[in-house]
Amino acid sequence: MQTTLEFDQVFSALADATRRDIVRRAMDAGEGVAELASHYPMSFAAVQKHVAILERAGLVTKRRIGRRKVVRTNMAGLLVARRLLDQYEELWRGRIDRMTELVTEPKESNP
Amino acid sequence: MQTTLEFDQVFSALADATRRDIVRRAMDAGEGVAELASHYPMSFAAVQKHVAILERAGLVTKRRIGRRKVVRTNMAGLLVARRLLDQYEELWRGRIDRMTELVTEPKESNP
DNA sequence: CATCGGTACAACCATACGGTTGTATGACGC
DNA sequence: GCGTCATACAACCGTATGGTTGTACCGATG
Incomplete structure (x- = not known):
């Protein structure tokens, strides 16, 4: 399971345009830090x-x-963030379902 | 399309445990700020x-x-973050595909 | 071994951030 | 209109963050 610290680190890391671009670039890895x-x-x-x-x-x-250190993005790390969002989406869906249930299964029988 | 600023705001907003919890709580909306x-x-x-x-x-x-202001989470906002991650995943997949191609379609004919 | 390319890290600076307290605005009940 | 509950906002404080420059540490190559 993910710790709050892990989420903090992943999301704050992604909250910067330069870092997001590095993540993108490091997918096609091959570049060192200087490059x-x-x-x-x-x-x-x-x-x-x-x-x-x-x-x-x-x-x-x-x-x-x-002599270089090649930077490569780690997909597993990105999946940490995704899992949280998926979890939110599931909660959201559950909430919608509960509301729908209330509407389509009213307390009293309908005409 | 998403602006850089939008991404910055969404990810840095999610980079705090209290705020993530508020997002979760505000799904079942009904609570005001004080609650x-x-x-x-x-x-x-x-x-x-x-x-x-x-x-x-x-x-x-x-x-x-x-007299209250009820807070409710906006799923569309969360989807902004998710779209970026999906985009990364797609890039990643593309990269894997290209590597696989190199392996299964070698330059010279194989024995 | 001396050098140079590539990386790491420390010290420093300005600004942003997460928290506090205090004060002002708004909507309801009397 | 008056008190009061709920919210908003400003001022302030300590610490974290994003940037700088300077220095030290490898590792390949002459």
């Missing part, structure tokens, strides 16, 4: 921090290849 | 702020009923 950094209008260190945040949240992994 | 606040170990004002953040993010709506 990733070249796409954004900020310092290398800033991007390196973003990657670290994504890594702590379990959204990407880093693997050493030669 | 919601009674569930959490913090001031009314703090909860009111959380609700405001959720409202700006489009995750809940408030409707006046008598």
Whole structure:
């Protein structure tokens, strides 16, 4: 089961446009941190921090290849977020069903 | 289409345990802000702020009923987040497919 | 071994965030 | 109109966050 901390980390990690773009880019993995950094209008260190945040949240992994560390997104991490949303959707559906039930099965018999 | 700001707001709104719980509670709507606040170990004002953040993010709506304002979650808002994740999943799948293709359709004919 | 490319990390700064208290607005019951 | 319940909002405070620069740590290559 997911801990609240896990949810906090995943959602706050995704709450930044640069990080969302890194996640997207790191799907076709092959780029190291420096290569990733070249796409954004900020310092290398800033991007390196973003990657670290994504890594702590379990959204990407880093693997050493030669002198670089290649960043690759971890689908399992994204699924953590999705599971919460699915859970909400299920609750929502349940609520709708209960309302429908009230309407189609009234207390008294109908004409 | 979703704007970056919309994504920022939705994900950062969901990156807080109290707010996630409010979203869950507000599905079975019926509670006003004060009633919601009674569930959490913090001031009314703090909860009111959380609700405001959720409202700006489009995750809940408030409707006046008598002297209260009843909070109800807005499923459409949650679907904004889900769409992004679905989009990621699709990209991921596409990447897997391309890799599979490389494996099952090698350059040269196989023995 | 010296160097250089790539990464990590610490220190610092401005601003945003989560919480507090206090005050103002709005709608109902008398 | 008056009190009061429910909500809104401003001011303030400590800490987290997103950015910067500078320095130290590998690992490949001359």
